[in-house]
Amino acid sequence: MFEILPIPAFKDNYIWLLIDGDRAAVVDPGDPLAVSERLRALGLQLESILITHHHADHQGGVPALLEHWNAEVFAPAAESITGRTCDLRGGETLEILGQAVSVLAVPGHTLGHLAYTVPGALFCGDTLFGAGCGRLFEGTPGQMSESLGRLAALPDETLVYCAHEYTEANLRFALAVEPNNRQLQERIQRVARVRDANQPSVPSTLAEEKATNPFLRCAQPEVIAAARRQGAPDSSPVSVFAAIRQWRNAF
Ligand code: ZN
Numbered sequence: 270m271f272e273i274l275p276i277p278a279f280k281d282n283y284i285w286l287l288i289d290g291d292r293a294a295v296v297d298p299g300d301p302l303a304v305s306e307r308l309r310a311l312g313l314q315l316e317s318i319l320i321t322h323h324h325a326d327h328q329g330g331v332p333a334l335l336e337h338w339n340a341e342v343f344a345p346a347a348e349s350i351t352g353r354t355c356d357l358r359g360g361e362t363l364e365i366l367g368q369a370v371s372v373l374a375v376p377g378h379t380l381g382h383l384a385y386t387v388p389g390a391l392f393c394g395d396t397l398f399g400a401g402c403g404r405l406f407e408g409t410p411g412q413m414s415e416s417l418g419r420l421a422a423l424p425d426e427t428l429v430y431c432a433h434e435y436t437e438a439n440l441r442f443a444l445a446v447e448p449n450n451r452q453l454q455e456r457i458q459r460v461a462r463v464r465d466a467n468q469p470s471v472p473s474t475l476a477e478e479k480a481t482n483p484f485l486r487c488a489q490p491e492v493i494a495a496a497r498r499q500g501a502p503d504s505s506p507v508s509v510f511a512a513i514r515q516w517r518n519a520f
């Protein structure tokens with residue numbers, strides 16, 4: 270299995286660097302300089318680029334990286350991705366650094382959004398975040414809640430390598446939704462210590478997300494009650510998700 274390291278970029282992005290010996294792959298290289306510097310420092314050859322969706326902070330570094338590296342660019346077929354060499358729609362299995370990587374379609378944040386997973390690790394771009402989820406720029410609440418359900422069905426011990434350090438702000442919102450969730454209160458303490466030490470709060474585990482992320486807890490009574498207070502017309506998971514997501518936008 271490859272090693273996984275974060276490359277911090279911009280204000281709060283993580284570009285994930287996958288390493289096997291002197292071979293490397295990157296997920297969502299928005300910033301080419303940050304990636305090139307790290308590849309050079311570690312003496313790595315870039316073989317593959319995985320793109321989750323079309324936003325510039327995720328794909329913007331591809332053209333510059335392709336000037337130096339003859340890398341495959343795996344990306345959503347449904348989105349405009351500069352330099353894409355392999356069209357993906359979800360359901361495919363790729364070989365990255367000798368590992369079988371499954372591709373999942375997770376529409377919601379954008380319509381072509383993909384997630385990539387190997388046993389034990391999930392690269393989910395802007396779909397699932399630490400204690401939160403991506404904004405619905407293109408998809409519907411129904412699409413996003415189905416996509417999150419697809420990710421939540423992966424094994425509990427799966428590490429969630431999302432693309433942004435948003436966990437602390439997301440946890441403040443999660444506590445407004447579920448003030449009585451003990452595991453959430455404990456996670457807030459834990460993440461505060463990690464961030465005070467300038468360490469990433471990600472990856473988390475899927476088990477942790479299922480216990481504390483309100484967007485994965487739309488069937489919990491306290492979350493349903495909070496959504497109803499925010500105007501959810503009924504207690505169905507999609508109505509609850511939609512109300513919570515809208516509340517988060519204004520929080
Ligand atoms: Zn995005």
Ligand code: FE
Pocket residue numbers: 324326327395432433
């Ligand atoms: Fe992003």
